[in-house]
Amino acid sequence: MRTMDIVTQGLKKRYAAEKRFRMLGLAAIIASMLFLGLLFVSIISNGYTAFWQTFIRLEVYFDPEMLPWDALETADYPGLVKKTLRTMFPDAQGRKDKRMLYKLASTGASFQLRDMVLKNPKLVGQQAEVWVPADDDVDMLIKGHFDRNLPESERRLNDKQLAWIDSLAENDAIQKKFNTTFFTAGDSREPELAGIRGAAMGSFYTLVITLVLSFPIGVAAAVYLEEFAPRNRWTDLIEVNINNLAAVPSIVFGLLGLAVFLNFFGLPRSAPLVGGLVLTLMTLPTIIIASRAALLSVPPSIREAALGVGASKMQVVAHHVLPLALPGMLTGTIIGMARALGESAPLLMIGMVAFIVDIPGGFTDPATALPVQIYLWVDSPERAFVERTSAAVMVLLGFLIAMNATAVILRKKFERRW
Amino acid sequence: MRTSVFEEKLDAQAKDDRVKKLEAQPAKNLVSRDKRQTVGEINVDDPRMTCRNVNVYYSDKHAIKDVSLDIGRNEVIAMIGPSGCGKSTFLRCLNRMNDTIDICRVTGEIKLDEMDIYDKDIDVVPLRVQVGMVFQKPNPFPKSIYDNIAYGPRIHGLAQSKAEMDHIVETSLKRTGLWDEVHDRMDQPGTGLSGGQQQRLCIARTIAVNPEVILMDEPCSALDPIATAVIEDLIRELRKQYTIAIVTHSMTQAARVSQRTAYFHLGDLIEVGATEQIFTRPRHQLTEDYITGRFG
Numbered sequence: 001m002r003t004m005d006i007v008t009q010g011l012k013k014r015y016a017a018e019k020r021f022r023m024l025g026l027a028a029i030i031a032s033m034l035f036l037g038l039l040f041v042s043i044i045s046n047g048y049t050a051f052w053q054t055f056i057r058l059e060v061y062f063d064p065e066m067l068p069w070d071a072l073e074t075a076d077y078p079g080l081v082k083k084t085l086r087t088m089f090p091d092a093q094g095r096k097d098k099r100m101l102y103k104l105a106s107t108g109a110s111f112q113l114r115d116m117v118l119k120n121p122k123l124v125g126q127q128a129e130v131w132v133p134a135d136d137d138v139d140m141l142i143k144g145h146f147d148r149n150l151p152e153s154e155r156r157l158n159d160k161q162l163a164w165i166d167s168l169a170e171n172d173a174i175q176k177k178f179n180t181t182f183f184t185a186g187d188s189r190e191p192e193l194a195g196i197r198g199a200a201m202g203s204f205y206t207l208v209i210t211l212v213l214s215f216p217i218g219v220a221a222a223v224y225l226e227e228f229a230p231r232n233r234w235t236d237l238i239e240v241n242i243n244n245l246a247a248v249p250s251i252v253f254g255l256l257g258l259a260v261f262l263n264f265f266g267l268p269r270s271a272p273l274v275g276g277l278v279l280t281l282m283t284l285p286t287i288i289i290a291s292r293a294a295l296l297s298v299p300p301s302i303r304e305a306a307l308g309v310g311a312s313k314m315q316v317v318a319h320h321v322l323p324l325a326l327p328g329m330l331t332g333t334i335i336g337m338a339r340a341l342g343e344s345a346p347l348l349m350i351g352m353v354a355f356i357v358d359i360p361g362g363f364t365d366p367a368t369a370l371p372v373q374i375y376l377w378v379d380s381p382e383r384a385f386v387e388r389t390s391a392a393v394m395v396l397l398g399f400l401i402a403m404n405a406t407a408v409i410l411r412k413k414f415e416r417r418w
Numbered sequence: 419m420r421t422s423v424f425e426e427k428l429d430a431q432a433k434d435d436r437v438k439k440l441e442a443q444p445a446k447n448l449v450s451r452d453k454r455q456t457v458g459e460i461n462v463d464d465p466r467m468t469c470r471n472v473n474v475y476y477s478d479k480h481a482i483k484d485v486s487l488d489i490g491r492n493e494v495i496a497m498i499g500p501s502g503c504g505k506s507t508f509l510r511c512l513n514r515m516n517d518t519i520d521i522c523r524v525t526g527e528i529k530l531d532e533m534d535i536y537d538k539d540i541d542v543v544p545l546r547v548q549v550g551m552v553f554q555k556p557n558p559f560p561k562s563i564y565d566n567i568a569y570g571p572r573i574h575g576l577a578q579s580k581a582e583m584d585h586i587v588e589t590s591l592k593r594t595g596l597w598d599e600v601h602d603r604m605d606q607p608g609t610g611l612s613g614g615q616q617q618r619l620c621i622a623r624t625i626a627v628n629p630e631v632i633l634m635d636e637p638c639s640a641l642d643p644i645a646t647a648v649i650e651d652l653i654r655e656l657r658k659q660y661t662i663a664i665v666t667h668s669m670t671q672a673a674r675v676s677q678r679t680a681y682f683h684l685g686d687l688i689e690v691g692a693t694e695q696i697f698t699r700p701r702h703q704l705t706e707d708y709i710t711g712r713f714g
């Protein structure tokens with residue numbers, strides 16, 4: 001029984017070590033979940049208020065004298081807004097007071113009125129209630145980000161403005177509504193008029209190019225390297241280089257894009273086309289490495305069986321190996337795409353880090369990307385941009401979660417059990 | 419899949435007679451162990467495949483040493499020998515499966531019906547249609563049972579319509595005795611069958627493309643005795659239409675299914691001859707050592 005005695009003696013220590021290891025693992029998981037939770041809580045708590053925007057109800061009289069029939073497009077709409085405000089608050093006298101009053105409504109109000117009149121010229125001569133976005137300072141006050149009790153010199157809104165806002169509130173003329181502008185507008189200097197649509201469309205076009213280029217090229221390269229290439233020094237060199245490229249800092253690809261795509265080929269600057277090309281270069285190594293691993297995981301018995309029935313090399317790869325390697329390839333691709341979605345450094349050199357107001361309509365229009373938009377807003381001084389930055393981060397995280405969830409679902413769908 | 423009971427009885431009777439005749443002969447002197455020239459008749463009348471001076475090298479390792487052998491029409495030839503003697507390597511030369519191994523080099527002449535299969539103008543794809551292979555571990559495609567059989571005919575364009583393809587699939591499955599067992603679940607994955615059924619599926623897949631020669635590399639070594647018996651019956655049945663070369667490490671299996679047997683030893687073809695003669699009156703000492711269980 002000597003062996004059993006020795007074994008039993010050592011058991012206690014072994015189990016204790018295993019328990020310690022399990023506890024470590026559990027602690028690691030809990031720590032990472034905690035940090036993840038912290039991340040989400042801080043972002044969401046900062047950003048959820050951005051989905052509401054304060055609106056002011058203006059009682060607008062579309063004065064025919066200010067809006068002549070033959071010059072509706074070039075009429076003085078800002079003046080119309082100012083007149084409306086003066087009418088609503090007759091107690092504003094003197095230039096300083098009036099300037100304070102005009103600051104309550106957003107500068108976008110005049111464009112809103114212009115769009116209304118041009119769409120429906122019959123409005124001229126009529127009175128109407130129009131909800132216009134409030135200026136971002138008012139918005140911040142209503143959302144509680146500005147302390148009313150600070151002394152006047154330290155506040156962005158003075159006492160008179162506060163009084164006007166309070167009277168608007170008493171008349172239910174100031175309300176928070178869902179901030180659709182955030183999703184429909186492009187970038188703007190004014191926070192209340194700023195949206196992520198431009199950046200989102202730019203990211204979309206860029207990722208389309210990246211996907212369309214990197215998936216076929218990556219898969220084909222992996223198939224060639226794994227199935228058809230001879231094993232010699234050159235292919236070893238290629239493999240080492242691909243592995244290294246996967247670890248190259250992404251800004252280097254931006255420099256390459258500047259030198260080759262912009263300077264040599266003369267492609268349009270700031271275009272999603274160029275951004276997509278640069279991100280393709282960045283994602284290719286990831287896709288190639290993941291695809292090669294997927295191809296290696298296909299058992300050689302399947303290849304032999306197919307060869308034995310008289311399939312050619314190409315048919316073995318296309319009919320048998322690729323379908324079985326597809327889950328791994330898809331996972332690698334979507335992980336690569338998710339990384340590309342969140343990159344801003346490579347886009348720096350090719351001009352996609354810029355203040356671009358228009359929403360891109362195609363692959364050659366100037367555009368920016370979501371992570372770039374976040375970076376630009378972080379730099380802005382207005383308080384309202386803080387919540388919008390967090391909201392944009394939430395949107396970006398939402399896309400990333402959706403992409404990774406798709407990867408998991410696709411992988412499960414295509415998985416074959418042996 | 420059995421021949422009629424009457425035929426079996428006749429066969430067994432004839433075999434018994436032949437064995438008795440052989441054992442009645444006095445024991446001849448056996449060729450000594452250090453002689454590695456092939457003993458026995460390598461030629462047959464009207465061979466399906468002929469091999470002359472075949473050498474196979476894996477980098478520097480000389481795996482098959484100057485082997486010459488004929489494979490007769492509609493016969494089952496068994497290749498036996500201890501592990502690592504090169505019988506699987508030799509078998510794989512016959513349909514050029516060794517081409518897939520980079521370090522493998524084959525010299526010599528192997529002819530299928532007067533056509534040198536290692537000629538540089540030969541396309542291996544049609545060769546492998548004519549010379550099919552069944553592997554040691556059953557390897558059905560991870561597709562449906564129907565698609566497993568239909569894949570070969572489909573890529574070679576052997577069926578002009580769905581009805582023709584259905585016919586090919588049904589015929590192949592019937593010949594391997596699987597039809598009754600799987601005809602109602604043709605769209606289920608082939609990998610869901612039992613081991614013996616999978617191997618019969620692989621055999622059905624091989625005969626679906628209408629080969630002339632079927633190579634079998636230890637087809638029953640991963641199967642239980644009952645599945646093995648079914649496959650051995652199948653081999654005896656298939657012999658009527660195809661030429662079969664089977665590698666086996668079971669001497670009793672070789673004795674049961676084959677007409678000729680070739681004994682390999684460390685890359686040399688030591689002896690070849692009629693199965694009964696090899697197992698009752700071997701002419702080489704190494705053959706005698708092997709079949710009496712000295713090694714292997």
